[in-house]
Amino acid sequence: MLETVIFSLLNGLVYGLLLFLLASGLTLIFSMMGVLNLAHAGFYMLAAYFAYTISLYMGFWFGILLAPLIVGLIGGLVERYGLRQVHQFGHVPELIFTFGVAFLLEEVVQFIWGRDQLAYNKPEILEGALFTLFGADFPIYKMFMLIVSVLIFITLFLVLKHTRIGLIIRAAVGHPQVVGMLGHNVPLIFMVTFGVGTALAGLAGAIAGPVLGTYPGMASGLGGIMFVVVIFGGLGSLGGAFIASIMIGLIQTFAIAIDGSLADVLALAGIIVTEETFMYDIWSTTMPQVAPLIPYLMMVVMLIFRPTGLMGARES
Amino acid sequence: MNKFKLMLLGASSLILSAGLPAATVQAENLTIAFIDALSGPFAATGLGSGRELKHAVEKFLNGKEVAGEKLEVEFLELDGKINPKESLVQLQNAISQGAKYIFHNSGSSVGHALVGAINKHNKRNPDNRVLYLNYGAIDPALTGSKCSFWHFMIDANVDMKVSALVDEIAKDKSVKKAFIIGQDYSFGKAFSAAAKKYLADKRPDIEIVGDQLHPIGKVKDFTPYAQKILRSKADVVMTGNWGADMINLAKSVKEIGTEANIYGIYAYGPGVSAVVGESGLGKLSIVTQGHINPPNTPEWAAYTDEFLAKHPGNDMSNERTVYGVQMLGEAFVKAGSTDPLKVAFALEDLEFTTISGDKVVMRGKDHQMQMPLQVMAHAKDGLKYDFDQSGYGVITTSSIPLENNTLETSCEMQRPS
Structure with a gap:
């Protein structure tokens, strides 16, 4: 039992931190511009493909360094020449625009790299196990992912709290109009935030590619989870996004580790469920099967009881 | 809806037939349709197995002599998108273009849809029947509770x-x-x-x-x-x-x-x-099923080499495609006709040695290939x-x-x- 708990904790943490890398940019963009960037997960995928191609010519390290930068640049350009043009027509066209970009990215990736999974592999130095815990190996690469994610979190936190640009970004998140009236170049701030946000998603993609697989379906479903992180954590709150990411990571990992179903709980109470029992399908569904559903349930519950999210300050 | 007229009797076969005593061999048209995913996420699989099928049809069926007539095969490639509805539209398309034999590889849901539609079609159109040669939809029900006389499974089921x-x-x-x-x-x-x-x-x-x-x-x-x-x-x-x-x-x-x-x-x-x-x-x-390494027989190795030379950068991974085509050819000869009803009876319990040397049987009871x-x-x-x-x-x-x-x-x- 203990081994399961410790191992699930570690794995949940790694997955949660990866989610945070993805969602941190999204939450900044969303709270600042009021636009849910549906293409965010697409940039995550694009970076994994870039990192793969770069790694073929220049090695793994250049791959994870350059791919996020390129993707961040593309993100900035999409904001400057796409989203900003659409902005004047209101939020719905903006949303539809990012929806279109998401589709475009997925098709472009398949067009260039094909539909099969790519052999994007870890470098030799990160291959192998760091330590063995109750007979299970903990890979060096997972520790690498953990460290990178934590470093990014600390950097983001410091930049936002203790620098001038951070101050302006925080102000723009809360009160964009006021910041504009104070003479700051709000469109530029938007563009930079969008670029940095997509670059963070890119970094997540580049380091996740070798372990979670680099294939056209790698981003599917992630968009929804990221949305949950943003809503659950609260608008404009990096801290909230952090907590929400870790929670989702842990819950999803633990849900798979536990094998129980409602029928088992009922059995404890002395009620035996058989195939003839009313709604047998619901009682017999096991935790691992429900696992993907839990984050969305969390979001619904949060919206009912605390619409501002865990640490959010405003509602819209 | 790519429509490929296959290469007809090339120079080599002309020379061959010139040496034969029977000089007047008539040609008979035969249309074969391949319905599979040619676009979408599974296109790589569909296009790959289509290439292998087309190669086998060209090699073993085109120009084959059946009851004194040389087959002239037209090969249709139709995009069913691993979607039952789309596949049924393409089935109608194939039938209206005169296809008598339908080959299909991926998706048991498509398999069930095709069986249902072909059962109905053959009942209503006894003069214009079609046969379904399935080499990849391997739900056991297709040769079990839902088995059909017009369906043959050329792969081992789940x-x-x-x-x-x-x-x-x-x-x-x-x-x-x-x-x-x-x-x-x-x-x-x-x-x-x-x-x-x-x-x-x-x-x-x-x-x-x-x-x-x-x-x-x-x-x-x-x-x-x-x-x-x-x-x-x-x-x-x-x-x-x-x-x-x-x-x-x-x-x-x-x-x-x-x-x-x-x-x-x-x-x-x-x-x-x-x-x-x-x-x-x-x-x-x-x-x-099948053999890849080692190829088991020189014939199979030669066939694979020929395919790879013609399609550089591709792989040969569905040997059963060849079984299906060769078996159909044998059934044509045995039935002395390309009429689907006669051919279906000829296929039942047909024993056959594959190109890689395995003995296989098309079991008559349920049309499940035993291999x-x-x-x-x-x-x-x-x-x-x-x-x-x-x-x-x-x-x-x-x-x-x-x-x-x-x-x-x-x-x-x-x-x-």
Whole structure:
């Protein structure tokens, strides 16, 4: 039992931190511009493909360094020449625009790299196990992912709290109009935030590619989870996004580790469920099967009881 | 709707026929349609098997002499998008273009739709019947409770493959615990049910320590599942997973450091072997039909070489395509006609030696091809044919004879009078 708990904790943490890398940019963009960037997960995928191609010519390290930068640049350009043009027509066209970009990215990736999974592999130095815990190996690469994610979190936190640009970004998140009236170049701030946000998603993609697989379906479903992180954590709150990411990571990992179903709980109470029992399908569904559903349930519950999210300050 | 007129009698066949005494050989037109995914996420598979099928049709059917007439084959490639509705539209399209034989590879849902539609069509249009040659939709129901006289399955069905898989596992007396994992949909469930059934039959002493379904194509990280496998102390992992779900499962199982070996049925081929790479060596076995390494006969090697020379950069991975086409050719000759009704009767209980030297039978009772199956290991060394020029491929380690794969059927065939 203990081994399961410790191992699930570690794995949940790694997955949660990866989610945070993805969602941190999204939450900044969303709270600042009021636009849910549906293409965010697409940039995550694009970076994994870039990192793969770069790694073929220049090695793994250049791959994870350059791919996020390129993707961040593309993100900035999409904001400057796409989203900003659409902005004047209101939020719905903006949303539809990012929806279109998401589709475009997925098709472009398949067009260039094909539909099969790519052999994007870890470098030799990160291959192998760091330590063995109750007979299970903990890979060096997972520790690498953990460290990178934590470093990014600390950097983001410091930049936002203790620098001038951070101050302006925080102000723009809360009160964009006021910041504009104070003479700051709000469109530029938007563009930079969008670029940095997509670059963070890119970094997540580049380091996740070798372990979670680099294939056209790698981003599917992630968009929804990221949305949950943003809503659950609260608008404009990096801290909230952090907590929400870790929670989702842990819950999803633990849900798979536990094998129980409602029928088992009922059995404890002395009620035996058989195939003839009313709604047998619901009682017999096991935790691992429900696992993907839990984050969305969390979001619904949060919206009912605390619409501002865990640490959010405003509602819209 | 690519329409390819096949190359007709080339110069070589002209020279050949000139040497024959019968000088006046008439030509007969025969239309064959291939319905599969030619666009969308599974296009790579569909286009690949289409290429192999077209090559086999050109080689074995085009120009074949049936009842004194030379066949002139027209080959239609139609995009069914692994979607039952789209596939039925394409079936109508094929029939209206005069197709008598429908080949199809991927998707049991499409298979069921085609069987239903063809049953109806043949009942209403006795003068214009079509035959369905299925070489990849392997739901056992298609040759069981839903069997049809107009359908022939040219591949081992799920039950046959899982039964063979269990045979292979049963050989190893040190195996005490098995873990079953699969994708949460009809196929994953069918695989799991079959695995449990045959384990109970053949090795009741093996304890099933896990029976897990996971959402199909949605799992990003298989580590929690791998940890469960490790914790269960399983000696073998049995899975029907394919595509990314197979690759990522194999990677996670390797990474967590279990001793368990993985037994799959789809864990090889273009786009898979290369990515599984290092992590599958010595850990991954596959049960499937046909021969890849070694090719088993010089004829099969020569055929593969010819195909690869004509389609550089592609791989040959569906030997059963050739069985289907060659068998159809034999049935034409036996029936002395290309009329689907006569050919269907001729195909029943037709015995046949494949290009790679295996004896196979098209069982008349349920139209399920009976064939030996091969156990292959994911490997790097000793390969004549790798996949995707990656150096990785599969190598045959043992064979499971036809007799062991002969299963009972629940089929009650309705034959036309």
